[in-house]
Amino acid sequence: MSVDVVEVREPARAASLRAVWPAILGLAVVFLVEMLDNSVLNVALPTIARELNASTTALQWITSGYSLLFGGLMIAFGAIADRYGTRKMMLIGLTLFALANLAVLFVSTPGQLIAVRAAIGVTAAMTAPGTMALCFRLFDQENLLMRATSLIVTVGLVGMAVGPTVGGLILQVLPWQTLLVMNVPIAVLAIGCIRFGIPADDPAHRNRSPLDLPGALLGTVTIILALWTATLAVEEGWSEAAPWLAGAGAVLAAVAFVVRERRTAHPMFDFKLLKRPAVSASLAYEAALGLGMAVIGFTVTLQLQLVWGWSPAQAALGNLPQVVVMLAMGPFVEKFVDKLGTHRAGVLGASSFLLGLLIYGVLGRQGYMWIAIALALTAAGMRVVATIAGVTVMRGLPEDQTSIGAAMSDTSQEVAGSVGMAVTGTIVAAALGGSLITVGVSPAGIHTFENAVTTATLVLTALCAGLIVWAARRSAKSTETAA
The missing domain is CATH 1.20.1250.20 (MFS general substrate transporter like domains)
Structure with a gap:
């Protein structure tokens, strides 16, 4: 039967x-x-x-x-x-x-x-x-x-x-x-x-x-407080008590969530699944994408409009390299992965993403051509890595946990993106000490803003690199295990 x-x-x-x-x-x-x-x-x-x-x-x-x-x-x-x-x-x-x-x-x-x-x-x-x-x-x-x-x-x-x-x-x-x-x-x-x-x-x-209702509640509180901490850090700055209190609450909730999930007979999510190389590598790749895109998404438009005086419409057109590359890459992603294998394709895609971030941080202030190149490289890398990570994390999970696996993938990128925004906003705000609107008024203001963007980009690029190296090692282990 x-x-x-x-x-x-x-x-x-x-x-x-x-x-x-x-x-x-x-x-x-x-x-x-x-x-x-x-x-x-x-x-x-x-x-x-x-x-x-x-x-x-x-x-x-x-x-x-x-x-x-x-x-x-x-x-x-x-x-x-x-x-x-x-x-x-x-x-x-x-x-x-x-x-x-x-x-x-x-x-x-x-x-x-x-x-x-x-x-x-x-x-x-x-x-x-x-x-x-x-x-x-x-x-x-x-x-x-x-x-x-x-x-x-x-x-x-x-x-x-x-x-x-x-x-x-x-x-x-x-x-x-x-x-x-x-x-x-x-x-x-x-x-x-x-x-x-x-x-x-x-x-x-x-x-x-x-x-596991208590586990679901603790997990939800952890993520909300983590996201809220990042939001408060950007809006109020770390000199205020609010982001520190929210961050402390997020840590306590996270500890309680882990303790609960390890002790209960029916955990909401089995942490043993994170030991699977395919799952942990995919989540690390997603987090790296979230961190990197946060700084580019936040600062490119500000650079174009506040520093170079572009109109909103011109700034919107300035982001077209991202769109064009994502569309152009479509027919080739599958062939790229088939030819190189999931592990090598993921490493090369992530390397393109990192190179784009590095070019933006070091050369983005020199002219739009460098920003366009950075947008194209990050878009190409993100197109490959996001596809591979999305498929791999699902393949690495039992069929009755695919929805929570997809949720963890999305959440890792969401939280990492908020962390990236908090880092970028904190560095820029600390450097300027005033309103962003007045950045382009004086050469000193422009110089300070561009230095802050460079610093924020390089800091997040280093964090992305750490995540990607770790993810690549886990992905290699997954490939060896499959072989």
Whole structure:
């Protein structure tokens, strides 16, 4: 009987991307919305401040509220999805996500908008772990999984790069609420694609262990406090008590989480899985990408506009090398990995990423050509590494823990990105000691800003290099074990 069941289920695995294109489309747009949501709304903050009479603190919570809940809840929802159905969680999350975005039409105060953004963050966290987990469910063949993952990652990364430009163009002709309302038809499209394009959850492949609620709570508190510490460090500086208190709380919560997970009979996540080289290497690669992209994403636009006097539209066009390279690399990632192998391709991709960071830190101030080269190299490296890490971490986990594995991958990049922002913001703020707006007023201000950017970039490049070297060694061990 069991043999018959396997033979019936096997054809559900696709033999090509075209055979499951609705599912790939649905997962791609889900990932796109996750990448776009905060970056698109950021361009509307001045307009929101005027129309809702929002204070600086309220504006910070409009963005931070989403980020904290989105990053903090992914692991918990990943664990829930593994137990109750990844596809079911994705469909529920998308439905609530659409309703939460639609609620912006009834917003009239900053507090109401903060509540809406918090709800959007929660619902986005419900959908995030399922993107890679459901993609993993579609294919048996490694090359098809690599190709599908590459496509989904490209859509998200390109969307993140062009998001502010798209948001700015929309604001020229439509009210700011449009930036959230436009997520509704996207969510409806994703619901239809996933509902009809991906098979229903198979109860036989669910995680049967009870959900560790105390562990889920401690894990969520740890991530939220870690993200909040980074946010406070940028906004208030380390001279204030708030970031130190939040950081201490994050450490205590993390210790309690580890102790709980090691002692309970049914941990939310088995830490023994982190000993698997493929899993730990992938998470380290993801963290390195988060650190590096934080400094480039934060400082390139400031350099172009505040120092060189470019308009916002020109600065947006200045980021095009990233978009062009990500799109151009698409057809070649799979061939690149097939020819070199996962380990060597990951090392070369990470080396390209590091070289781009180094060029930006040392030569970025010399002219736009160097920034364009840096953007192209980091984009090429990120395109390769993100695809490999996404596939490898899923292959390294049991099938009943793929959702929480995907959540850990996303969370590692999210937390690392916040750490990168905190490091960059702290160094720049300490060097300037004043407002960023006045950077370009005097040669001394420009020189100080550029020195701070160089320092921040080199510090984060060194941290990225450490993570990448460690990840490469773990990846080599994984390759040896497989051989």
